[in-house]
Amino acid sequence: MYFGLSEEQQFFQESIDKFLEDTVTVDALRSYRTGEDDNLIDDVFNGLNELGLSGLIIPEEYGGLGLDSLFAISVSESLGKGVAPYPFIGSFLIAPFLINKLGSDSQKQKYLPSIANGEYRFAVALTEMTGRRIEKGIQSSKQKLSGQSLFVMDDIHSTHYLILDSDGALHIVEAEESGLEKVELKTVDITSFVSELKLDQVKTEDLGNGPGNIDAIKQAINLGRVAIASETLGASQSMLNRSVDYAKERKQFGRPIGSFQAVKHMCAQMASDLEPCYSMVWYAAHSIDHIPHEADLMACQTKAHLSEVGAFVAKTSTEVHGGMGFTDDLGLHYWFKRIGLNRQLLGSPDLLREEAAEAQGI
Amino acid sequence: MNLDFGNEYADFRNEVQSFCEQYKGIHVTGSLYSYESVMDPNEKPKIEMDYKEWQKILIEHGYHVRHIPKEYGGFGGDLDIVKNVIITEEFSKSKIPTGVGGQGIDFLVPTLLEMGTEEQRQRYIQPALYLDEIWCQGYSEPNAGSDLASLQTKGELVGDEWVINGQKIWTSTAKYAQMMFCLVRTEPEASKHQGISYLLIPMDTPGIEVRPLVDMTLDAGFNEVFFTDVRIPAENIVGERGQGWLVANKTLVHERGSLGDPNKMIRRYDKLVNLMKSEILDGVRIIDKPVYRDRLMKIHGKILALKSHGLRLLSGRLNKGQDINLGTMIVKLYGTEMRYELETLAIDVMGELGTLYNNSPHLRDNGGWQYAYMYYLGLIIGGGTSQIQKNIISERGLGLPKEPKIQGA
């Protein structure tokens, strides 16, 4: 029996961590935000693809690494830790997962290798199933899609969209298709890419339409939710680590602030809340592949729980830094905001808890 | 990741399952320790049994204190934590009570196995296991609680006897206990931590006076214990003179780890769900009211986290390379605070009815919720308060600097 990440997974995490520490510095994020540097996104994209992230879960026969859900979420932990501006979950987990599960042979041939090599970039629009906030969503009739989708995830230089309609059917749409309008949305988190799509009689390609569809979509959403939770875990751990380091160095009243109990106890509470989250995220990921009857419940609860722990850590670690925590200079807010956006994506915690109650028959 | 325990354990699990089948519906009576009732209150017990008899059956089958050697009255099994996990899981599934622990079995016995003399093991372990001798823990004093090492109860070696004077407080079960393991200052010249010894004291020794203290549950769960020229044989010491702090710390580790058992938490959660299904407010079941559902689900999320964390801790004990240092440190804080939160919700879902107590009409589940709501506050304080846990986590787990020492403290 072994419950945890393998050596290989930990090793892989370390190489991502190293790359992100060097590339996604707070200075780099600031230059990107102010528009001085427009290479950051591409540098991160190319660098992480080179490590294999774009093809991580794509089967080897289609040019990927063929790794499992646990591996995938161990990667997203690192991406959260380093606030990577990289469309991992939508473009490289959910999209290839669904194409691989539901696509015909020729669709797999067409899309998977090109996703793995970074040529095709899918954004995903799943809000029909994870909380629709507009009156009318996406309707499909006669191979044409019309309507509106808020929020589309991971929409950065997209070549394709994967869209769920209000009947639960999936569609692939090319980004250049006529009748498709993309409105870029700006959230607080500059490291994520979300948009609104407006569709007017847009030509589409169906992705699977059999009875297995709904299960596969649920599984993909589970994977997405656990991966987001894991990102939040990584981001939170990073904030805690920085708080502990800061508390050891910063002096007030002639002593390190970390020797004040109020500060100590803030850190201890963060650690105590975070520590069991590792196991929860691992177990949830493991259940997607191996314990299917627990997967829905685990995914809902894991994302809901991490959202709460993440929000607490984000707030508390900012407080540990005093005024510094509030500055753009220190840049702690990039992590704060990533955690904030993650909380809402693919279902906010309150909605997920309701889903969790239903998933256990109450 | 591999959650399989392997084939040899499949056989073991089968064996435990058939045992559970045989005793399904058992109701154990007469225990001094509250058997957290695992049975559905509406179910009629199929078998009634005295707690000592049940303890004996469990030990004989190897389903309790499994790894204690046969010569000391145990089963003599290997120290196999996987088997222990399987036993707990299967008992929990079948709603059969596990064996009784308590201060003797959980703290004294492991200490004697590690640091006791052969005579001490022969003399004390078996009666402790079979609950013929109840043990209490005499650590805290009126002026030595969180700062335990400042304790002042005095032990002097006079001839071949220790002569003990002083006072202990908060001593759980002292009223019923035959024996106490006790921390006593025997080396007044030595530094705070080096002057303490770990002594074994028969409670019927002349000069001991036990005064029950009523606690907030209105039970007398703990006591004051006064020592006036209490004389016990010189050999009733575990470890060397002045080593008591070290000996005691071994057992504190055992104590804190036992407070976060996810199986217990899951059973309690199931009970809470049942309660919420049966309580009606303005014609609607509580479980169908979104505000209460949401609180329930928040707690459930924490339980799932703790359950998964249990697997990680188990894995860390089986695979030496896995670091579970910090993970182990948080268990007491996390487990007790969370349990308290669960009991709090139970009170809230009953509203005014939640405050009923003392055999009042309309009492739910024999008043167990209100009792537990108070009892678990006690556990947040006992065995190292939540604040002390946070000191430990931040200093030893995260490496934050200690507070500056105050002169003379």
Ligand SMILES: Cc1cc2nc3c(=O)[nH]c(=O)nc-3n(C[C@H](O)[C@H](O)[C@H](O)COP(=O)(O)OP(=O)(O)OC[C@H]3O[C@@H](n4cnc5c(N)ncnc54)[C@H](O)[C@@H]3O)c2cc1C
């Ligand atoms: C139900 C119950 C059963 C018990 N059973 C036993 C038993 O069987 N045997 C036994 O020996 N003892 C027992 N105890 C005693 C228990 O271990 C002590 O109560 C506990 O260690 C706290 O000590 P204290 O009561 O003196 O509180 P204090 O130490 O006086 O603490 C009071 C408050 O000050 C805080 N505080 C103290 N020091 C610090 C610090 N350094 N940093 C931050 N905050 C601090 C505490 O967290 C607490 O909030 C039991 C207690 C309870 C509640």
